[in-house]
Amino acid sequence: MRGMGGDRVEEAVAGAVALLRTAAGRDWETVRAGRLEWSCRYTAEHVASDLIAYAGQLAGRATEAYVPFEITLDEGTGNEDVLQVIGTTGALLAATLRTTPREVRAFHPYPYRSANREGFAAMGTAEVLLHTHDMAEGLGLTYEPPAALCAAVLAGIFPHVRPGTDPWRTLLWATGRGDLTGRPPVTEWRWRNNLVLPAGPLTLQGVTPAAAAGLAAGGDGGFDWLGDGPFQGTRDAAAMLLKAYEAGVHLPEWGVFALVRREDGRAVGGIGFHGAPDGAGRVEIGYDLVEAARGHGHATEALRTLSAWALDREEVTSVLARTEPANLASRAVIARAGFTPVDGSEGQLAYELRG
Template sequence: MRTMGGEQVEEAVASAVALLRTAVDRDWETARAGRLEWSCRYTAEHVAGDLIAYAGQLAGRATDAYVPFEITFDEGTDNEGVLHVIETTCALLAATLRTTPREVRAFHPYPYRSANREGFASMGIAEVFLHTHDIAEGLGLAYEPPARLCADVLARLFPHVQPGPDPWRTLLWATGRGDLPGRAPVTEWRWRNNLVIPAERLTLQGVTPAAATDLAAGGDGGFEWVGSGPFQGTRDAATMLLKAYEGGVHRPEWGVFALVRREDGRAVGGMGFHGPPDEDGRVEIGYDLAEAARGHGYATEALRALSAWALAREEVTSVFATTEPANVASQAVITRAGFTRVAGDEGQDEGQLAYELRG
């Protein structure tokens, strides 16, 4: 799986600074940065502030708020000095990303109040790309960041946005900075780090389109798996997620979750929804476990946690699950999680047993 880490942040900053360095003799203080209300100078300082803030969140293991600090520039700092600060804060973020364990999450408000190192790397790159675009527009410069990195940012931070043939134009459109044929202009936006739902021994970690792409292709999705890796059901679910993403109908909170053990950070299975709630408020759940993780109650624990999360949503009235009559182990998981057997309905495959949990 392609990673998002220190190397990618350094690549993004290097290309941006190289362009801006061609205009250090210009007046950045009076030039407005594109569609923003900020000057080009203030926008550049904002980039440096974001990079060091993200490093601070991870290094400080902040869980409830931003670490209460900010950087200031010495009086008389020129444009070249501002770029030097951006390069320096980039180096600090890159170093932090390289030394932060995968399972560490730190506070960020959008939208689920946390992000892991990959999320902070992606946000750092997005800040660099988007605000370099703003500055370049204000100064009359042409800017085109690497398409590969733009696609990676979209697949991690904009899972609700249908990808387009041009990742950079899609990213600009998704953040209210451009137009795309056939799509309405964007006036309000937020990126979305993945949802993580806590359980007793597990965390249920939302699978991003980037991870789903790798899982569907036979990779590990960026997770360390027990045994021989994810069961086929998890790969099939990732394929369905990917199709929804490519079709522009993916709702990440109703997607797929990797079940990750707290004690060692290893994934033991997958669980997720077949889609968002229907018009009756019913949502269906499916799951599987890697063979090496079966018999420890992980599936029951995860099913309870994910069902409780779903039933806490206003649009959900019931959670639905089906299993084969011969799959006694799966039936035991469902009943231990509090589900009760119900009669089959029109949407149920013939020969399956149906179970429901109501709020």
């Protein structure tokens, strides 16, 4: 699956502007945009505002709040001119995405107070697609964006939503804009940028379904891997994540994380949960590290960090880790992270860390 970037934003904007231009001569002020309380004109201005705001967040490296500015259209600006503004702000966001380093994260409130360039690309694309749908519905136009574009948005910022066979209908359902057979109506919704946890010299970066698809297929998942990474264990975990996503049972917080070095942005391994906590509050964790990064304490730091994060959740009472008896390095990592031995099974040693 091709990732989110400037080309995705440009594709969405081009399709939206081309459609809406066919109705530019009509009155947008008095026509309600679909199910929204907004007029079509206000909705169009909102799209432009979102695109420039996202560009501002990334370009300004804002980390604590939104950059305090807004876009204001000149008095007398017509509908055709509004479309030009949408095209311009879309181009500005696309250019910003292309020039922003992958490791940069900027403020966005939901749900973890930050997003990287892929997240902002997905959010900008979603704003264009969804609000073009709203305006098209109000203006009586037929609108259906490319399925691949909708699937990329879903895999990027809707990891909790089962994708289904029709990505566009699924996206509309997930945002309360339509019905989907076999699924209850959606009345409240949010997209979800990935969770990132600081871990000493590393960051643990949540792997999205979009990234998992790339890893499972033998690619890099959008990460810059050290040496011959990623290790096969990370690819296998990504394949499991993707399977859970396609089945609609993926829980992003209990998924897979890439270990990324702060000093150079290189990915050096993977760590993640085998699933959500069970009925007794136990959750199992696994990890691997590329050979070129071993011996620097990275696995221990990652295991400590992710275990502490899990034990801070009310529903978790203990974290379990397993390894082979002959894997002395892994046993040492688990011990340094504070785990104690418990009964194992199937020829493996088991260790537990309790809250």
